[in-house]
Amino acid sequence: MQQGLFSDADIPGGLQAARVLVDGLNDMVLDYGIPAGMEGVTRGSRVEVPLRNRSTTGTVLQVSTPEFGGRLKPLLRLIHDEPVVSPALMDLAEWAARYYAVPVEQMIRCIVPEPVRRERHEEKVRKVIVLQQWPDDDTLNKLNKRAPRQAGILRYLHASETKREPLADLGGSSALTPCRALEKAGYVRIEEEQVHRDPAAGESFAPSAPLTLNAEQENALKAVLTACTTHSPKPLVMQGVTGSGKTEVYLQAAQHVLDEGKGVLILVPEISLTPQTMARFKSRFAALEGAVAILHSAMSDGERFDEWHAIHRGRARIAIGPRSAVFAPVQNLGLIIVDEEHDSSYKQENSPRYHGRDLAVLRAKMEGATVVLGSATPSLETMYNVQTGKYDCVRLDHRADGQRLPLTRVLDMRSEPKDKRNLGILSERLRVAIDDRLREGQQVILLLNRRGFARALQCPDCGYTADCPDCAVPMTFHATENRLICHICGHREVVPKRCPECHSAGILLEGYGTQKVEMVLRRCFPQARLQRVDADVTARKNALRDILEDFRAHRTDILLGTQMISKGLDFPGVTLVGVLNADLGLSVPDPRAAERTFQLLTQVAGRAGRGELDGEVIIQTYNPQADAIQFARRHDTDGFAEAELALRQQMQFPPYCHMAVLTVRAEQEELAQLSVGTLYRHLQQALPPQVLMSEPLPAPIAKAYGKFRYQITFRSPSARVVADICARVIAEQHFGEEIAVSLDIDAYSFL
Numbered sequence: 001m002q003q004g005l006f007s008d009a010d011i012p013g014g015l016q017a018a019r020v021l022v023d024g025l026n027d028m029v030l031d032y033g034i035p036a037g038m039e040g041v042t043r044g045s046r047v048e049v050p051l052r053n054r055s056t057t058g059t060v061l062q063v064s065t066p067e068f069g070g071r072l073k074p075l076l077r078l079i080h081d082e083p084v085v086s087p088a089l090m091d092l093a094e095w096a097a098r099y100y101a102v103p104v105e106q107m108i109r110c111i112v113p114e115p116v117r118r119e120r121h122e123e124k125v126r127k128v129i130v131l132q133q134w135p136d137d138d139t140l141n142k143l144n145k146r147a148p149r150q151a152g153i154l155r156y157l158h159a160s161e162t163k164r165e166p167l168a169d170l171g172g173s174s175a176l177t178p179c180r181a182l183e184k185a186g187y188v189r190i191e192e193e194q195v196h197r198d199p200a201a202g203e204s205f206a207p208s209a210p211l212t213l214n215a216e217q218e219n220a221l222k223a224v225l226t227a228c229t230t231h232s233p234k235p236l237v238m239q240g241v242t243g244s245g246k247t248e249v250y251l252q253a254a255q256h257v258l259d260e261g262k263g264v265l266i267l268v269p270e271i272s273l274t275p276q277t278m279a280r281f282k283s284r285f286a287a288l289e290g291a292v293a294i295l296h297s298a299m300s301d302g303e304r305f306d307e308w309h310a311i312h313r314g315r316a317r318i319a320i321g322p323r324s325a326v327f328a329p330v331q332n333l334g335l336i337i338v339d340e341e342h343d344s345s346y347k348q349e350n351s352p353r354y355h356g357r358d359l360a361v362l363r364a365k366m367e368g369a370t371v372v373l374g375s376a377t378p379s380l381e382t383m384y385n386v387q388t389g390k391y392d393c394v395r396l397d398h399r400a401d402g403q404r405l406p407l408t409r410v411l412d413m414r415s416e417p418k419d420k421r422n423l424g425i426l427s428e429r430l431r432v433a434i435d436d437r438l439r440e441g442q443q444v445i446l447l448l449n450r451r452g453f454a455r456a457l458q459c460p461d462c463g464y465t466a467d468c469p470d471c472a473v474p475m476t477f478h479a480t481e482n483r484l485i486c487h488i489c490g491h492r493e494v495v496p497k498r499c500p501e502c503h504s505a506g507i508l509l510e511g512y513g514t515q516k517v518e519m520v521l522r523r524c525f526p527q528a529r530l531q532r533v534d535a536d537v538t539a540r541k542n543a544l545r546d547i548l549e550d551f552r553a554h555r556t557d558i559l560l561g562t563q564m565i566s567k568g569l570d571f572p573g574v575t576l577v578g579v580l581n582a583d584l585g586l587s588v589p590d591p592r593a594a595e596r597t598f599q600l601l602t603q604v605a606g607r608a609g610r611g612e613l614d615g616e617v618i619i620q621t622y623n624p625q626a627d628a629i630q631f632a633r634r635h636d637t638d639g640f641a642e643a644e645l646a647l648r649q650q651m652q653f654p655p656y657c658h659m660a661v662l663t664v665r666a667e668q669e670e671l672a673q674l675s676v677g678t679l680y681r682h683l684q685q686a687l688p689p690q691v692l693m694s695e696p697l698p699a700p701i702a703k704a705y706g707k708f709r710y711q712i713t714f715r716s717p718s719a720r721v722v723a724d725i726c727a728r729v730i731a732e733q734h735f736g737e738e739i740a741v742s743l744d745i746d747a748y749s750f751l
Contacts, residue, residue: 016041017066018075020049020058023117027105029061033072041075044083044090046112048076057117059085059108084312085111086329088367096359101723101743102352110352111327115301116308124195124302127167129179131157132189150178154187164191196310197302199294205279207286210252216396217245223394224253227370228260228335235361237341237386237393238374241635242606243570245400246374247277250337251284253372258288258317262334262369266320267356269343271296272538273568275545277339278320285318295321295328298541323348323356326363333369336360340567341373341382342599344592347748355746376606376637377599380648383641384655399610406577406608406615408633412624425512425520430578430618438528438557442613443573446521446560447604448514448580451534452476455511457484459499464507466493472703478536479515489705517560517580525558533561566604572611577604582621582629589700590750591653594628598640601632652692654746658719661747662712662726663699665740669708675739676710682729683712691716700751707740711750719745 015033018041022028032049034041041047045060050073057079066072085093085108093107109117135143135154144151153170157163167175167190182188213221220238227236240246254264268277278294285291293307293316310316312329319328323346338346338357346356357373364371373382373391385391399405409429416427426434437444456474457466465474468486475484477495484493499507518532531547538544544564550556554573559565585597601619609615621629631640649656662679666672676696687693692715699709716722726743735741 015066016063017072018045018047018063019061020047020075021061021105021108022049022051022056022058024056027103029105030058031066031072033066033074034063035074038075038078040078040081042083043087044085046079046084048079049073050076059112059117061090061104061108084116084329088363089327089329091366092327092359092363095362096352096354099720099723100352100354100745101727106352107354110324110354111329113295113304113308115305118301124197124306125192126195127176128164128191128193129153129157129167129170129175130189130191131160131163131187133187134158135187147178147181149175150182153178153182157188196290197300197306199299199303199307200278200282203279205282205286208280208283210255210284211245211248213248213252214245214398214400216240216398217249217400220246220249220394220396221252223392224249224335224370224372225256227372227392228253228257231368232370232392233365235364235371235373235385235391237378237382237391238372238396239378239393239637240374240376240396241399241405242376242603243399243401243403243405243610244376244396246339246396247280248400249396250339250372250374251280253335253337254281254318255284257334258285258291260334262317262332263314263330264318265325265328265330265333265336265360266318267325267336267338267346267360268320268322268568269340269345270564270567271298271322272544272548272564273339274320274322276548276569281318281320288317290315292316292318292320293328295319295325297324323354326356326359333363333367336364336369336371338371338373340375340603342375342377342379343567344596344748347746349749351742353742353744353747355748358746377602378637378641380595380641380645381655384645401610403609403612404614405635406605406617408605408617408619408635410619410621410624410629410633413620413622416620425517425580426524427618427620430620431524433576433616433618434525434558434578437576438525440575442575443551443554443556443571444558444576444578445565445571445574445604445607446517446558446578446580447563447566447600448512448517448560449563449584449600450476450511450513450581451515451536451562452485452487452513453479453515453519454509455513456509457495457507458510459502459504459507461504461506462499462502464499464501466496470703470706472701476513477509479519480536488701514560514562521558521560529555529557531556531559533559533565535562538564563600563604566600566607568603569607570610571607574607575609575611575613575615577608577615577617579604579617579619579621582619583623583626586623586626586628588751591648591651591659592748594626595640595644597626598628598632598644601629602635602637605632605635652715657692657715657717658722658745659747660714660716660719660722660726661744661750662714663742663744664696664710665704665707665742666738667707668738671738672708672710675733675735675741676712678733679729679741680712682732683726686725686729687714688721691722713750 017031018034019031048057089111097104097107183190257264281292293310311319314331319330338360341357348354361371386393411427434444454477466484468475468491471486471488475486478485498505514532514534551559605617664672664676680696694713696710696712699711714722723745730741
């Protein structure tokens with residue numbers, strides 16, 4: 001941190017100074033004097049500052065009296081009269097920065113998105129022509145002969161209900177000259193109005209009325225409203241089976257909060273769920289124009305700029321988005337809803353590595369709001385907090401429409417006869433079940449949590465595997481591009497016709513991904529309307545939204561995809577869900593592997609039977625006796641939690657401790673190994689005995705993005721102790737640029 005800039009400026013020592021986080025790639029913090037007449041500068045203000053021979057913008061971190069007697073360069077301008085970052089969000093940023101051991105500047109940048117920081121995407125305005133006076137018939141006839149374009153504009157405005165139309169609708173820039181002539185004559189007025197860049201522009205949302213709640217939903221709504229009224233400091237867990245009507249409870253709770261003059265924040269785990277959630281809230285609150293705003297990274301900069309400011313100015317009172325929306329500047333916040341709270345997508349995997357759900361709980365506490373954590377399969381941390389009384393809980397154990405949960409069958413693929421036509425991908429039972437549903441005009445969802453065509457390219461003669469040159473993982477073959485692609489760094493290669501090592505022509509594609517399954521399905525069901533959903537297909541903006549809308553409108557029969565189709569989506573026409581290779585997640589070196597597999601299977605199973613017809617789920621596995629699979633077959637969340645929590649307690653894994661991972665990266669393996677060893681020795685001396693630290697070892701993915709990776713894992717009753725000591729020890733080593741060190745508190749990924 002740089003202390004300040006001394007100069008011959010006109011700010012004498014002793015007056016107030018502002019510590020400013022300067023916008024840019026570097027975390028530069030500088031001190032500036034606050035000149036007379038700019039007393040409105042406060043913590044969270046956006047300001048313009050001088051920097052060398054130019055000016056730039058920044059955010060005020062604190063205002064204080066300078067600790068030195070020199071002169072400071074003055075602030076140039078206060079950009080907004082009101083602070084952009086509220087005191088509560090500043091407090092949240094400072095708390096999170098210390099907890100996750102990152103500079104506070106990183107958290108501020110999460111709160112103030114880049115389009116807002118850059119100030120380049122100012123409000124978009126357009127010219128509007130307003131009819132002021134309608135001429136008499138004689139004047140209009142003369143105008144029609146002398147200036148027919150002006151007469152046409154007047155007629156168009158006169159026929160308009162509002163008597164005002166955008167210049168673009170009158171012919172654009174070519175219509176500006178005749179409009180100015182009409183304005184000079186007093187017939188029209190030219191105005192400028194702000195245009196809100198709406199990410200939902202062009203979509204229509206039919207107003208919806210509140211539904212009649214069943215007894216369980218009524219009880220859940222009462223619990224939420226009681227927590228809001230009494231300002232209960234405890235988070236409320238809404239544990240409801242898939243299809244139990246949690247969303248309707250959210251909608252009615254939001255209505256009550258809005259009626260109290262407060263704001264609502266809705267968090268969803270994936271961007272893919274944002275359009276569906278947005279549509280439901282925009283329909284329900286259609287009478288409140290502009291009340292619902294969305295925030296996520298797939299929006300254009302202009303859309304993010306306008307939606308953020310709509311929330312900040314209180315025009316939009318409901319904000320919806322994935323984990324980054326936890327920082328949305330909702331005014332007078334009254335309710336936070338974290339839907340699918342168990343989902344690992346709420347944990348950010350690059351710095352700052354915060355957890356959106358946990359910060360939502362903290363933000364609610366800081367702002368006196370109520371937080372509701374909803375899920376059919378709550379995380380074990382959340383269930384443990386309920387058991388220990390830290391959280392309250394309300395349950396919805398039955399589907400809202402009275403339908404039964406789908407019948408789930410587990411098929412042991414080890415005993416399945418090999419069918420060359422199906423390439424061992426579809427069991428006969430699943431193939432027949434799909435055929436039956438298609439014949440009845442019903443819909444099918446198939447889940448395979450691996451994209452691409454084949455898992456790896458391998459030579460059976462010498463054992464060669466086509467690994468990524470920059471990462472210690474095999475590349476995946478993608479048939480649509482006819483390339484081998486690394487799913488870590490994106491490296492691409494042409495597929496070799498012969499083994500590069502032994503030159504054998506017998507090199508084979510091993511395993512399968514969504515592309516290969518798509519090929520098999522098209523061969524088995526040539527008449528079916530099939531759509532694949534994975535990261536390769538949904539890269540285009542709004543692609544996923546369009547695909548899901550086609551499926552909802554029954555323009556698609558089979559939806560094949562990765563985990564992005566497994567949660568939160570409501571398709572009444574789906575009566576069959578098939579899970580291919582359910583074991584994929586169980587072999588990952590991760591303490592949460594079984595929990596994630598159980599949640600994934602339970603969530604995707606919940607997509608079946610949500611309409612009038614019963615649903616069926618077929619899970620194909622090579623490990624049918626695994627607890628995660630058997631508990632998912634019975635939809636037994638409580639049973640799984642009891643068994644897994646007992647195992648976690650025995651192993652001293654979360655939620656019975658906090659886990660953290662320190663990772664050292666370097667292009668030279670010896671340098672990474674030496675650096676992690678140095679850190680290990682210093683940490684041995686600094687950490688208290690209650691912190692359990694592993695020896696430094698290569699990471700499960702030992703090389704990624706061209707850098708070798710070594711890790712140290714911590715288990716501790718206090719995350720703050722690990723964060724503080726590790727941050728201090730890392731800072732004391734003064735590693736050069738060739739060494740990258742990262743610390744992940746409450747880690748969710750151990751790869």
